[in-house]
Structure formats: C-alpha cells, structure tokens
Amino acid sequence: MTRESELMLYxxxxxxxxxxxxxxxxxGPVGWFVAxxxxxxxxxxxxxxxxxxxxxxxxxxxxxxxxxRTAAGEACEYCGEPL
Numbered sequence: 001m002t003r004e005s006e007l008m009l010y011x012x013x014x015x016x017x018x019x020x021x022x023x024x025x026x027x028g029p030v031g032w033f034v035a036x037x038x039x040x041x042x043x044x045x046x047x048x049x050x051x052x053x054x055x056x057x058x059x060x061x062x063x064x065x066x067x068x069r070t071a072a073g074e075a076c077e078y079c080g081e082p083l
Contacts, residue, residue: 001009024031024038061072065081075082 021035021039024035027034059072060069061083062068063070063076063079063081063083066076066079068076068078070077070083072083
C-alpha cells in the first residue's frame, strides 16, 4: 500500500469515526461506555490484524554491534560491522 493510499484510508475511516465518537461522548455515561468499548475493540482488532515485522522480509537481520535492522550477509548500513 502506498503512503498516499494509506493516508486516504485514514481520512476516509478516521473522520466518520471521530464524528461518531464525538456524538457518543456527548450522550453522557452510556455513550462513554459504548465509546470506550468500541475503542478497546478497535485496538484489539488492529493488534490481531496488524502488520507484523515480516514486511522486512526474511533476508534482514539485526546488527550485533548497533542493533539496527539491516540486510543479512552484508555489512551493517549504519555502523559498517560485517554480519
């Protein structure tokens, strides 16, 4: 997904979510409960469906010297340490 399409997705989903959240918070304690429940549900769903660290690919590793994520089998891109 490109950065522009990701931004558009956030705008298209974020604005309606903000409006719904505002109205729920204006409803008082019942709306607060529903807003909190929906917020926790969204955070849980994002954690389960979220991207893992696999997007770097299996050919990347952490440098033993500085800890940065770099291509395996080469020198570190940051400190020059051979891997």
